[in-house]
Amino acid sequence: MSTTCFPSPGWTITDWQAAYRSGRLQARDVLTALVAxxxxxAADTAWISRLDAARSDALLTDLDARLAAVDGDLSRLPLYGIPFAAKDNIDVAGWxxxxxxxxxxxxxxxxxxxxxxxxxxxALVVGKTNLDQFATGLVGTRSPHGAVPCAFDSRYVSGGSSSGSASVVARGLVPFALGTDTAGSGRVPxxxxxxxxxxxTRGWLSSHGVVPACRTVDCVSVFALTVEDALLVADIAGGYDAADAYSRPALAAAAAAAAPIRLAVPDTLxxxxxxxxxAAFRAAMARWQELGAEIVPIDFAPFSELAALxxxxxxxxxxxxxxEILLASRPEAVHPVVRGILEGAVRYSAADAFKAEYRxxxxxxxxxxxxxxxxxxxxxxxPTHYTIAAVEADPVALNSRLGIYTNFTNLADLAALALPAALRDDGLPAGISLIGLAWCDHALARLGARWQAGLALPLGATGRPLPAERLPLPPAAPATIRLAVVGAHLSGMPLNPQLTSRGATLAERCRTAPDYRLYALADTVPAKPGLARTEAGGGAAIEVELWDVPIAGxxxxxxxxxxxxxxxxxxxxxxxxxxxxxxEPWALAGARDITAYGGWRAFLAGTATAAPAASLAA
Structure with a gap:
């Protein structure tokens, strides 16, 4: 292998692909170097099992067979020869x-x-990574293999439970790794x-072959150096799996809104x-505003209550x-902090479980x-970052604090993307997360890629800058018809389920040309507007949402x-x-002209205190 092409820390998937396709890199040389x-x-608590010569030979035999099956066409093996790691609650044959x-x-x-x-x-599995035992924790310290430290300061926790997977990616040992996320384990690290x-989104990536934490809400997650890499891996690994009872077919991928971006933030932080x-988060909010985003505080109490559940x-x-079996036969084998948490299950009855599910x-x-x-x-x-010593002194309370912005996500059936945001003046990283409705994963990725592209941050702890050439994000919503909606079909409105139930996805928020008028129609339930183009002038640009509706529906x-x-x-x-x-024009004769509001949502907001929603069109 040419020394000029030896993989260096911080290589992205694009770098690996380019090196293989140019012929300057060979999988056998990569694995030989990794085994050595x-x-x-030296001892590295991020790993539980690492590549050896026997496993390397098996990987090469399998890879050669896959390459032969596609007649040597590397474009048909998008992750050819690229090493990755898997959290050690995810099955890998031979490990x-x-x-x-x-x-x-x-x-x-x-x-x-x-x-x-x-x-x-x-792709080539080159190791199994450390975790908070049984994926129970957000700190990365609850393991008999030792605490996994932050890649930037070994005094601080790495975050958990997917501690090892995050660490090996941050240090550039692999370009991506698999974790799991029940309460934030794929985001805090x-x-x-x-x-x-x-x-x-729950059910997109199969959990078949994963040791469950909370099976009804578990997700397999992806760590990577760039948003583009993370999405590529998820797109390859994801998809319906009949072997997983909680897998579900994905709805069409949505594109992020072009403009304006609307971001909700907690009303209390x-x-x-x-x-x-x-300071890092408030700077991030200011930067989003510089990118043209509208920041809107919303009531965070329901999120906090659900997180606590x-x-x-x-x-x-x-x-x-x-x-359960291990706890009954050998309780001493379970980490004492984890054991204390798990044994708390005896406090709850079946009735408690149903009541909690209803809430x-x-x-x-x-x-x-x-x-x-x-x-x-x-x-x-x-919300903060603790030292290993502090967590070991107070393992439950400090761990709980770390989940206040993550614990609710899976229980509410939401998707999330954790992003780098800043390096603080003490050298520690600070991150933000974008959380959206189910199946908005691609939309979040487009926003996240835009965010990451404007940051002057290194990739992980490698010191390497974000490369200019990166994988393109896949196109959104194929085989669809783009439809503009103006009233009761808008997001959050009564008839929006007629779109979402057919797999339609929000593509963009924008406005019509400035020659339309909007009317509140009389005697419609639910209340609906009528949009009409005017030829005589005096119109206005009206707010609409563009939805991509699958042709089949x-x-x-x-x-x-x-x-x-x-x-x-x-x-x-x-x-x-x-x-x-x-x-139709005949319906506008007795309708109220509400063009001045600029849109149906603004009209409802402006009149909500004056009349019940069902009578707003009168």
Missing amino acids: AHAKG PTTAACPEFAYQPATDATVVARLRAAG ASFNNIVGLKP EFFGDARAE LYQGPWVAERFAAA RAELARTIQDALAGFDALLVPTA FATFVAEVPPPLGIGTLTLEDGRQVKGFIC
Whole structure:
């Protein structure tokens, strides 16, 4: 292998692909170098199992067979020869799975579904990584293999439970790694190590072959140096899996809003006295505003209540179930902090579980309604950053604090993307997260890529700058018809489910050309507006949302549109023409002209205190 092309810390997937396709890099040389490095390397608590010669030979045999099957066409193996690591609660055939508990270890016969899909794309598993035992913790200290330190300052925690996966990516030992995320385990370690953590919509990445923490809310997550890399890996690893009872078919991927970006933020922010963390987040909010985003405070109380349910409610019984046999036969084998948490399951009855589930559903609906109309909820990924010594002195309370902006996400069926935000003046990273409705993963990635592109931050702890050439984000919403909606079908409005139930996704918020008038129609339930183009002047640009509706569902959607409304062609402010709602002229004679409000949402907000919603069109 040419010494001029030896992989260096901070290589992205694009770098690996270019080196292989140019012929300047060979997989055999890469694995030989990795085996040698692992064999003579110093102790590293990020790893539980590392590549050896026997596993390397097996990987090469498998990789050669895959390359032969595609006639040597590397474009058909997008991850050809690229090394990655898997958290040690994710099965990899030929490697033991331990969940950071040696007494629990077993030898899986097959790969977890996500691992199998990555290997089918040519990727090479080169190690299993450390974690908070049984994925119970947000700190990375609850392991018999030792605490995993922050890649920037060894006195501080790495975050958990996916501590090892985040560490090896941050140091550039691999370009990506798999973690899991139940309460924030795929995001807090990303924040503490200056990397990207993609927490997908539940059910997108299969959990088949993963030791469960809370099986009903677990996600496999992806750590990478760039947003583009994280999304590529998720797109390859994701997809419906009949072997996973909680897998579900993905809806069409949405594109992020072009302009204006609308971000919700908590109306109350808690940093536990960490002035540097607070300053970093407020600087991030200011930067989003410089990017043209509208920042809107919303009531955070439902989010906080739901976050508390995860550990203060009966979901701890799900964690108990994963280690129940070991706890009964050899309780001393379980880390004492983890054991104390799991044994708390005995406090809850089946009735408690149902009552908590009812409250979860109520809070999730409240949260989803609150986020409708926003591109994302913007939060600090973690409120502060603790030393290992501080966490070991107070392991439960400090761990709980780290989850106040993450614990609610899976319980509310949301997607999330953790992003680097700053390096504080004490040298520690600070991160932010974008959290959105289910299946907005691609939309979050587009926002996240835009954010990361403007940062002057190194990749992880490698010191390497963000490269100019990166993987393109995939196009959104193929095989769809773009439809402009103006009233009751807007995000959060009563008829929006007619779109979302068909897999439609929000593509953009914009305005019509300035020659339309908007009317509140009389006697419509739910209340609806009518949009009409004026030829005599005196119109205005009206706010609309553009939705990508799958072609397969468009005809049945149109069939549900009642008179006097119909689907025609609208002209947008920038001259584009799209399909959209129009109104028959006869219905406008007795309607109220509300053009001056500039849109239906503004009209409802302006009149909500004056009349019930059902009578607003009168």
